Amino acid sequence: MARAVTPRRKLINTLVAWAIGLLIFFPILWIIVLSFKSEGDAIRTPIKVLTSAWTLDSYAVVQERSDYFKHFSNSVILAVGSTLLGVIVAVPAAWSMAFVPSDRTRGILMWMLSTKMLPAVGVLYPIYLLFIQLGILDTRIGLVMVLMLINLPIIVWMLYTYFREIPGEILEAARMDGASLREEVMYVLTPMAVPGIASTVLLNVILAWNEAFWTLNLTAAKAAPLTAFIASYSSPEGLFYAKLSAASVMAIAPILIMGWFSQKQLVRGLTFGAVK
Template sequence: MQTALFDHKKALVTVCAWAIGLAIFFPILWTILTGFKTEADAIASPPLFMGFDWTLENYNEVLERSNYFRHFMNSVVISVGSTLLGLLIAIPAAWAMAFVPAKHTKDILMWMLSTKMLPPVGVLIPIYLMFRDGGLLDTRSGLVLVLTMINLPIIIWMLYTYFKEIPGEILEAARMDGATLWSEIVYVLTPMAVPGIASTLLLNVILAWNEAFWTLNLTAAEAAPLTAFIASYSSPEGLFYAKLSAASTMAIAPILIMGWFSQKQLVRGLTFGAVK
């Protein structure tokens, strides 16, 4: 009786999980399919899901009109660069918060997280003026810097959570063996937290890759990533849905592929805990 009830609950949970997953994935699927339609089919009413003539015309036009690979490289440099710079700052900061007793650690963490609640437009003008006067407008280094500052609170929060799961006795033993502060962080703490650091890296690469507000406002042409590449297909003449969908598919495909192949590492990092 109990086994049958358990099986029914498991089946119900599985069905609900698949339904939620398909509902979340459907807009992505629709975008991918629309990229293979003609403009007429893209705006057809009722919408055409599968019964349309497949074409690569939109992708050919997108590649001819825009320098996709330059935008792609800008996205790679900006997202990976900002994440690595954030990790260099966040690992020592998270170590200090996790293993050095302090009265106001939680207050500092909450203050850091509260900065993510600030509307970006509220600080756009001062940051824009600083970038303009500092020669950082439309540069990869400028975007790496601003995205590092934006995502740093999340990086520190995640690493702090993982580091807290590591027994402090292990680090104390390393100190007794003569490990310096640098050696303790690099050779003891970091290897033990590799799953957590890897998942933090992956999640923040995705956040930086998808960032649109700052990349659209602080770039023009040279450092424009794929978010600007997509926005260029929204013109005063109107929206060209098929071409816009083709451009969107080309922009999200790299990050979808990366997420697919790294999902095991991501799950392992999110469930990371110390050996008890």
């Protein structure tokens, strides 16, 4: 196993790694700082920003101006709804691919992934028209469907890689023990795959939460999630740093906090199950 390193070496590693870590994290840190400043202070030089007074004003203004909670709840419904729906559709498909592989399995999987490469913009107008026809433009149900479909290939793929780690013998044992297919999936496969399913859900909630093409183009007032909420702050150029920062912090905080609390599953999920 790993050998001991000299304390000096470890200290250097630590300093370099922390410096780089903070550098990467700095933009987020900085908007957190700016969000607690007044507009006047927020555009001053960094040193003066840090020494100026702290205030919660920006948060109050943002909530008043654009109803954060409505957008927040839309985001939650879209992200969680589309992910759960996707998992329900993907579990049986992933079961088939992992435990009854055929010559076509890899082809189907690759085809599924390739649908993700289809440029969304190429089909924007047709989808837009269909949404109008079906009367689901700017509704949460419509977006849940779209987000489910765009993440479905990833969900299938991730579940497939997790399922493949489960020895087929255990499912065969269940079959010998008299379990039907439904019982096999419900009582044996799903509970065994809980960590993998959790990682899949977590990652896809994040992907859906941050999705910013369909959510921007298919929503207006009613179903708009936080991606649209924040985009509405893009007009006043170079101004209102504090408010923009507050809005940004409000948009990313839920995911950031969720990510930190579930780091282990998330790290596993972030690798899409493809690397062990």
